[in-house]
Amino acid sequence: EPEVTQTPSHQVTQMGQEVILRCVPISNHLYFYWYRQILGQKVEFLVSFYNNEISEKSEIFDDQFSVERPDGSNFTLKIRSTKLEDSAMYFCASSVTGTGYGNTIYFGEGSWLTVV
Amino acid sequence: QKEVEQNSGPLSVPEGAIASLNCTYSDRGSQSFFWYRQYSGKSPELIMFIYSNGDKEDGRFTAQLNKASQYVSLLIRDSQPSDSATYLCALDTGNQFYFGTGTSLTVIP
Numbered sequence: 001e002p003e004v005t006q007t008p009s010h011q012v013t014q015m016g017q018e019v020i021l022r023c024v025p026i027s028n029h030l031y032f033y034w035y036r037q038i039l040g041q042k043v044e045f046l047v048s049f050y051n052n053e054i055s056e057k058s059e060i061f062d063d064q065f066s067v068e069r070p071d072g073s074n075f076t077l078k079i080r081s082t083k084l085e086d087s088a089m090y091f092c093a094s095s096v097t098g099t100g101y102g103n104t105i106y107f108g109e110g111s112w113l114t115v116v
Numbered sequence: 117q118k119e120v121e122q123n124s125g126p127l128s129v130p131e132g133a134i135a136s137l138n139c140t141y142s143d144r145g146s147q148s149f150f151w152y153r154q155y156s157g158k159s160p161e162l163i164m165f166i167y168s169n170g171d172k173e174d175g176r177f178t179a180q181l182n183k184a185s186q187y188v189s190l191l192i193r194d195s196q197p198s199d200s201a202t203y204l205c206a207l208d209t210g211n212q213f214y215f216g217t218g219t220s221l222t223v224i225p
Contacts, residue, residue: 033213043160043204043215056212091159104150105213107159 002026004108006092012114013082021077021111023092032075033093033105034067036060043091049075050098082115089113119143122205122216130224135192137219139205142186148208149181149188153201154218160204163190195223 005024013019025032034046047057049067064086066078075094079086089112093105119142129135139149148167152160166172166179166188178191188207192199202218 042217043206045212045214048212058212089157103148103208104162104165106162110159 002028004092004094004106006090006108006111008111009109010112010114012116015084015115016081019079019082019086019113021079021090021092021113023075023077023108024073025075025092025094026106027073029094029096029106031055031095031098031105032067032069033095034077035091035093035107036088037091037110038085038088046077046090048098055098079113082113084115087113087115120205120207120214120216122203122219124217125220126222127219128222128224129195131195131197133195133223135195135199135221135223137190137192137203137205137221139188139190139216140186141188141205141207143207143209143214144183144186146207146209149179150206150208150213151177151179151190152204152206152215153199154204155201160206160215163203192221195221197223197225199223 007022032049037043045058047061048055068076089110091110092108095105121140150165151163154160164174166181172179176193180189200222204218205216206213
């Protein structure tokens with residue numbers, strides 16, 4: 001069964017450093033997402049991406065964050081100048097179409113980011 | 117803010133019993149509703165979705181939606197220890213998904 005793959009599975013970084021989290025969405029999916037989950041808290045939407053541009057972003061997704069689809073398969077989340085509060089599990093997700101009746105998003109296994 | 121409220125639990129049921137998980141939401145414009153299961157340290161895994169009022173069954177799982185009451189539930193029949201996880205309710209407003217904080221379910225053998 002096709003799946004969303006993410007790398008790295010776990011990364012430890014120093015505060016102030018830049019981090020790039022990578023994702024390979026399911027091949028026939030056109031919409032891509034990043035979510036995060038701080039330990040013990042809810043899954044929070046960060047950004048959605050379609051047709052090589054951001055279609056929606058949350059208030060969490062400030063200038064510190066950026067996304068990119070550098071080639072036909074990868075989708076990346078860059079966090080510039082990481083802060084302690086950026087420590088979380090970051091989930092990449094993808095869907096065939098955009099949100100709407102019954103359209104489903106599928107999650108990758110997550111990248112656990114620890115900022116020290 | 118598109119609120120999705122869930123009882124955090126923990127909810128404990130004996131093996132073989134029916135587990136009932138509930139979710140309320142505030143945005144009447146929400147179109148579809150999803151139930152995900154999340155094991156500790158793992159990603160959310162889709163169980164099922166519903167977008168029409170009434171019941172929808174899939175194996176041991178039944179989702180129930182009442183848009184007038186802004187309420188969606190998940191019933192798990194013949195609960196198994198492997199069903200022990202956190203169950204996330206999510207809604208799709210047409211622009212993005214919003215998740216609840218999840219209900220922790222423990223099925224006692």
